[in-house]
Amino acid sequence: MIPRELIGKIIQEAINAPSGDNSQPWRFEVRGNEIDIYNLVGRDATLFNFKNRGDFLAHGALIENISIIAEHFGYEATVTMFPEQGRSDHTATVRLERTADKKENGLFKAIRERATNRKTYKAYTLTEEEKQNIGEMRGVGGEEIRLADGREEVSKLASIISLNERLLLENIVG
Numbered sequence: 001m002i003p004r005e006l007i008g009k010i011i012q013e014a015i016n017a018p019s020g021d022n023s024q025p026w027r028f029e030v031r032g033n034e035i036d037i038y039n040l041v042g043r044d045a046t047l048f049n050f051k052n053r054g055d056f057l058a059h060g061a062l063i064e065n066i067s068i069i070a071e072h073f074g075y076e077a078t079v080t081m082f083p084e085q086g087r088s089d090h091t092a093t094v095r096l097e098r099t100a101d102k103k104e105n106g107l108f109k110a111i112r113e114r115a116t117n118r119k120t121y122k123a124y125t126l127t128e129e130e131k132q133n134i135g136e137m138r139g140v141g142g143e144e145i146r147l148a149d150g151r152e153e154v155s156k157l158a159s160i161i162s163l164n165e166r167l168l169l170e171n172i173v174g
């Protein structure tokens with residue numbers, strides 16, 4: 001039987017996987033040497049998460065990480081995708097089995113190295129210095145940056161931007 005602490009360690013490393021808006025939309029249940037992975041539907045509330053496809057992409061990276069990390073510790077991961085019929089939030093069951101020899105494919109190290117941001121976002125009002133620095137930035141064509149101030153203005157702009165994204169995403173040719 002695989003030690004529970006080791007499963008915990010494998011999961012801890014695996015959640016370095018990227019996710020839309022860094023939402024980390026996953027939940028785990030451990031039974032013996034099996035890990036059940038569930039999607040926290042709604043955690044990534046961005047428009048890009050169309051039909052939860054962003055979540056599935058993130059879960060794909062997570063499951064791949066589990067396989068790589070398990071291999072590093074001498075276990076082989078057997079993945080069953082969507083093990084429960086009619087439940088798309090139960091994304092996978094991963095079974096870990098001891099392998100004869102420890103293998104190392106170099107990717108284990110890369111999992112931690114490629115992760116850039118595992119902290120939740122802080123929403124705060126920009127300081128005067130930050131505002132000034134941003135205001136001094138210029139685009140390649142000399143464009144100016146104007147900052148929106150106040151919740152109402154930000155909210156209005158967000159609606160416009162999201163409509164723009166929607167038009168783009170729903171009309172991609174090819």
Ligand SMILES: Cc1cc2nc3c(=O)[nH]c(=O)nc-3n(C[C@H](O)[C@H](O)[C@H](O)COP(=O)(O)O)c2cc1C
Pocket residue numbers: 017018019020021022048053054055057058114115116117118
């Ligand atoms: C499905 C998915 C969608 C993402 N969409 C965006 C995006 O629209 N813009 C962006 O800058 N990053 C996007 N990211 C990157 C995440 O914001 C990033 O993975 C997360 O903040 C953690 O950072 P890290 O992966 O560099 O460690 C996306 C990642 C995934 C998996």
